[in-house]
Amino acid sequence: MNDALTTAHQAEVIFVNHSGGKDSQAMLAYIMRQGFKGRVVIVHSDLGEMEWEPMHGFITANGYGCEVHVVKPAQDFFELCRRFNRLPSGMARFCTSELKTAPIARFIKAYMKAHGFTRAINAIGIRAEESPSRAKKNPFTLSAKLSTKRDGVQVWEWFPIFNYTLGDVWFEIKKAGQQPHEIYSKGFSRLSCVFCVFGRVEEHRMAKEMRPELFAKLAKLERDLGKTIRLKQVNGVKLPKYLDETFC
Ligand code: SF4
Structure with missing residues (x-):
């Protein structure tokens, strides 16, 4: 043992x-x-x-x-x-x-x-x-x-x-x-938070369909803070990529 x-x-x-x-x-x-x-x-x-x-x-x-x-x-x-x-x-x-x-x-x-x-x-x-x-x-x-x-x-x-x-x-x-x-x-790989910050894009897309109000609250949070779950590259610079620009 x-x-x-x-x-x-x-x-x-x-x-x-x-x-x-x-x-x-x-x-x-x-x-x-x-x-x-x-x-x-x-x-x-x-x-x-x-x-x-x-x-x-x-x-x-x-x-x-x-x-x-x-x-x-x-x-x-x-x-x-x-x-x-x-x-x-x-x-x-x-x-x-x-x-x-x-x-x-x-x-x-x-x-x-x-x-x-x-x-x-x-x-x-x-x-x-x-x-x-x-x-x-x-x-x-x-x-x-x-x-x-x-x-x-x-x-x-x-x-x-x-x-x-x-x-x-x-x-x-x-x-x-x-x-x-x-x-x-x-099709979700994990349970816990509906919008886990480590979730895949496709999982967040599905979660948005299933929990639109929660998605809206999270998207607003990102806009209010100016911080995001994901980043995007623009001319080699990392910038926030907001949920509402990814999915809306
Ligand atoms: S968002 Fe944080 S607390 Fe929630 S499931 Fe993901 S890692 Fe866990």
Whole structure:
């Protein structure tokens, strides 16, 4: 057994970060196969109007009867962009840290304190295949943010499906006898935010048709800030490429 699995077996609680997406779903199925049922607590951060739908029901239906907790970020996507005066990017991925990581960390700290737990796993469905920067991450580390020497609290951050390929993810879900969220059958590669800043042009085009009001709000945000998700090259100079000039 590897270090992560050994530590997980000794943990009092295993927090499973769950967006409702395929990677979270496959990760939970994998964790269940390891025999951790009874110690799993699922945590979902609600992205508000950026979600396709409230995900609590879908996660609970595929949650093996585990506790499912929904947390809320302090500010939504639009408020965050106005605060940071920009749209998120690969170099400034404040959306993930503010919309998911921070509220889930707050929940974990409060939950452990309330239950008197000192050893926990924080499981996240990150995969190396997703990007070169993710491939460089360590899939099993002691969380400096969630662990405290003074109270003897140890929380390990674990990416259980770090080495999974996309095919492995679909197979894990199928093996669990579950269906992924229907948004994948419409041609989207990820769930989470309807207009993920890393989404493909074609995905944003489809999302505009399905959620025109949200598109209009995002297009206005870009115009108000003078900052955009995408850039264009004009005479060798990079300039903002607004959503409403791409799609309208
Ligand atoms: S889904 Fe995309 S836009 Fe939404 S928080 Fe994640 S990276 Fe940011």
